[in-house]
Amino acid sequence: MKHTQISLLVGTIVLSASTAALAQSSVTLSGMIDAGVTYVNNQHGGATMLFDSGIFAPNLLTFKGTEDLGGGDRALFELTSQFDLGSGAAIPGAAQIFNRTALVGFSNDHFGTVTVGNQYDFMFESLTLGLFDGAFLAGGIYDFRQGPFAALGVPNNPSGSFDFDRMGGATRVSNSVKYRSPEISGLQFGALYGFGGVAGSISADSTMSFGLNYANGALALGAAYIEEKYPQLDNGNAGIRSFGLGAHYQFGNVLAMLLYTNTRNTANGARINVYKTGAQWDIAGPWSAGLDYTFMQGNEALDNNRAHQVSGALQFHLSKRTFLYVELIYQRASGDGAVTQAWINGNRSITHTLT
Secondary structure, three states, X not given: OEEEEEEEEEEEEEEEEEEEEEOOEEEEEEEEEEEEEEEEEEEOOEEEEEEEEOOOOOOEEEEEEEEEEEXXXXXXXXXXXXEOOOOOOEEOOXXXXXXXXXXXXXXXXXXXXXXXXXXXXXXXXXXXXXXXXOHHHHOHHHHOOOOOOHHHXXXXXXXXXXXXXXXXXXXXXXXXXXXXXXXXXXXEEEEEEEOOOEOOEOOOOOEEEEEEEEEEOOEEEEEEEXXXXXXXXXXXXXXXXEEEEEEEEEEOOEEEEEXXXXXXXXXXXXXXXXXXXXXXXXXEOOEEEEEEEEEEEEOHHHOOOEEEEEEEXXXXXXXXXXXXXXXXXXXXXXXXXXXXXXOOOOOOOEEEEOO
16 A cells, blocks of 8 residues: 655745843843745645645744853753744643743853753754754755654654654653753763652653764764653553664765664554655755655554655745745655555645555
């Protein structure tokens, strides 16, 4: 059983920032705004056009503050809200205005940074922000992972597999403590622990994440791990575990990337391997382009479902913070089960039953 889904998005993204400083303290207001028009060739069997926002990058409003305490010490905070540009509504809801990030911390030039609150894990920070995943360069949220893997069964997930390897940053870790080391000869590492808050069991409903980055000239390497336990899985003692390895190399004006991720539901044994390669090319003047290829492969618990996905984007930069773009995403899915889905992040599923 095979079928395909294609998404084409034409849009614009604007990034802006302004800073106000008083004495040795500063507060920065920054944000990102992205909107466009998407054409989908096969959504529940029919074509559609729709207004889309937050695809190439999420629509965000961020407040950051630092206070210089002297001797290389700083206090800091960060609050980030995500919103839908089409309606102006907060995402995921009005009662969760700073659901994206809400943290406070302490930084030292020699010993690193400790933060507490609601914050990103290292799959996103070490690998995605480290530019080992070309999705933000060639497709945005459309190019992160979903595919025909709803049976993976990620709790509290709109489809059971949306951003399943957490590279898109769609999920943060609440009630967490995070440490990031300073850079030492090109090496940087970090660890995060999210408290489950279950009486009598420290590990239940908890989250652990680790990250490692190394850079030397044109070469960079990254690795990350996360396991988040959910109360719906084995009474909080099982969860979704992901790890990833990435590399990129700068060939002149071309950045080439390789990425592998592995995601497993420790309760039902469902597992997905992701193999990805891509490149970002600064063509000339205001033009740049990105191209990504992804192969996603599920195991027997997922009916050996698999998907090939190709994404490409062409960008025209009006300034350092504003650019226009057009992107194309194609996915072809197949598997051994009676039902197979081609499912691109940000689009509803297309389901066909084998007859």
